[in-house]
Amino acid sequence: MLFSESNVNISAALAKAWATIQTPKHNAKVNVRTKNGGSYTFEYTDLNGILDAVRPIFVQNHLSIIQNSYTTVEGNLTMACVETIFLHESGEYVKSYPLKFPAANSMQDFGGQITYMKRYSLSAMLGLATEKDDDANGASGNDYQYMNQASQKQPNNSIQPQQQKNQPNQTGLRTQEQFNEIAKLLSEVATAYGSDPNTVYNGAMQRCKIPDKNSDLLTMKEADSLIQYLRAIKMQVPQ
Secondary structure: OEEOOOOHHHHHHHHHHHHHOOOOOOOEEEEEEOOOOOEEEEEEOOHHHHHHHHHHHHHHOOEEEEEEEEEEEEOOEEEEEEEEEEEEOOOOEEEOOOEEEEOOOOHHHHHHHHHHHHHHHHHHHHOOOOEOOOOOOOOOOOOOOEOOEOOOOOOOOOOOHHHOOOOOHHHOEOOHHHHHHHHHHHHHHHHHOOOOHHHHHHHHHHHOOOOOOOHHHOEHHHHHHHHHHHHHHHHOOOO
């Protein structure tokens, strides 16, 4: 994060605001049916829900939120960028580094992409969890039941090596080889664009029009789509 040269006032205001802000309740739900016949419900807090939760507290502490979205060209690639700024009435500010991802081609997809990036940028700046987690069951490799689906991991929009089990190919789920290739490409693309693998994964899922899900729930076809997309993005990295 980048602070203004003088930051005494905004630091005090943010400390007071942080003492009051509570994690907002989830106000949006996505019902997803996977191609192998399964289904799950993914809950999260949308951008309006985050703003509604923090706006009164920020106003009380003389703070405002500004989110700037723009595009930039890097090599031959048009990048969508979002910056989040907390501005104090004194003129002091704190600003995030730009969140970047290859821009969608259509205006409708681009608009959705910007909203998605604003939500992630703002929640990261606020330090708020806006998506349902699994109480560390996924990270520790445990199986658990979610929406009446036994032995299925809850989607958490991340791709974690600890979660990798041998998936039976007859289910149509992605193979270990596909996972290894996706993980490798995510790391390479994230490094090239100064991002992180989870952000790249989320953006790639949206660009490939794949519903939010954990990598364990990707079908082989969806995994192939991600691999092809990530390879295309990697080829456009300026040398």
